[in-house]
Amino acid sequence: QKEVEQNSGPLSVPEGAIASLNCTYSDRGSQSFFWYRQYSGKSPELIMFIYSNGDKEDGRFTAQLNKASQYVSLLIRDSQPSDSATYLCAVNIGGRESGGYQKVTFGTGTKLQVIP
Amino acid sequence: GAVVSQHPSWVICKSGTSVKIECRSLDFQATTMFWYRQFPKQSLMLMATSNEGSKATYEQGVEKDKFLINHASLTLSTLTVTSAHPEDSSFYICSAETPGHRRADTQYFGPGTRLTVL
Numbered sequence: 001q002k003e004v005e006q007n008s009g010p011l012s013v014p015e016g017a018i019a020s021l022n023c024t025y026s027d028r029g030s031q032s033f034f035w036y037r038q039y040s041g042k043s044p045e046l047i048m049f050i051y052s053n054g055d056k057e058d059g060r061f062t063a064q065l066n067k068a069s070q071y072v073s074l075l076i077r078d079s080q081p082s083d084s085a086t087y088l089c090a091v092n093i094g095g096r097e098s099g100g101y102q103k104v105t106f107g108t109g110t111k112l113q114v115i116p
Numbered sequence: 117g118a119v120v121s122q123h124p125s126w127v128i129c130k131s132g133t134s135v136k137i138e139c140r141s142l143d144f145q146a147t148t149m150f151w152y153r154q155f156p157k158q159s160l161m162l163m164a165t166s167n168e169g170s171k172a173t174y175e176q177g178v179e180k181d182k183f184l185i186n187h188a189s190l191t192l193s194t195l196t197v198t199s200a201h202p203e204d205s206s207f208y209i210c211s212a213e214t215p216g217h218r219r220a221d222t223q224y225f226g227p228g229t230r231l232t233v234l
Contacts, residue, residue, distance in 0.1 A: 034223075036225075041207075042228065043225040043226060043228040044160070044209075044225050045225070046222060088160070103162070104150075104223060106160045107159060108158065108159040
């Protein structure tokens with residue numbers, strides 16, 4: 001089983017719609033969760049991080065975390081063509097507070113296409 | 117804040133030569149930097165973790181003698197691909213850790229270096 005799993009897509013949504021991106025992880029000890037956006041040929045850009053169960057909102061983006069289900073999602077409201085990119089879910093397994101080695105594992109990413 | 121630069125942004129070299137890639141944190145001190153490799157349409161694969169003043173920690177399957185990492189200062193880490201071969205052609209990305217984000221040590225990525233080995 002992969003440590004971080006995402007549907008590769010592509011996920012196509014019309015402009016103005018809500019895009020929902022999902023991610024599951026295998027390690028129950030995971031502490032922090034990240035969403036990165038990566039445009040083709042570019043490096044990832046951090047969009048949001050979340051570490052508590054529930055929702056975290058930042059502008060058009062909402063991250064949702066459910067540790068019991070080992071599930072994290074990213075909602076993009078009012079999707080724009082400029083949101084078309086690959087979205088990478090990343091999970092921090094063993095953070096500083098545990099005294100352990102900080103390592104972030106990435107999923108393979110979901111390609112999002114926003115259709116004008 | 118949290119800007120990471122890489123140099124060069126792209127490089128083409130002949131098989132058998134060595135290539136050095138620099139990663140710098142411009143506006144913060146990074147005690148830990150990470151080196152990733154990304155092949156086309158694949159996710160980032162962590163190659164090694166670089167801690168300032170100590171030896172890098174390599175992931176399983178990554179040859180430490182081939183991918184030399186030096187983290188001599190709090191703002192600079194270098195990756196040297198020695199005796200590069202065409203299969204080393206990839207997108208190499210570094211990131212720097214910014215501790216202190218309330219339990220979420222975030223990583224900020226450099227713009228990446230596209231390596232093509234002929």
